[in-house]
Amino acid sequence: MKKYECPCGYVYDPIAGDLENGIEPGTTWEELPDTWTCPLCGLEKETFTEVE
Template sequence: MTVWMCVVCGWVYDEAAGLPDHGIAPGTRWADVPGDWRCPECGVGKADFVMTGL
């Protein structure tokens, strides 16, 4: 499981935790997050995230 961070606002997506409130189950890999998903803090797309940890 990896952690991804928004380069615009710093919000973090942790694959282990997922984002259940937004329909993304715990354990969902970044590659499996829908392509049209947006950062819940600032609204940018997946292209503006970088892997920050394993």
């Protein structure tokens, strides 16, 4: 599964999800709600870039 990085340095890892914000492990980037934001800085999904 692909990971995505916020400009602040937070990396969304689909294997881990984002349990603090109700995102279960295994949730792909495409499955994240459009309202989801970076848990560190609050930026929207559109600001993230795909990382290797």
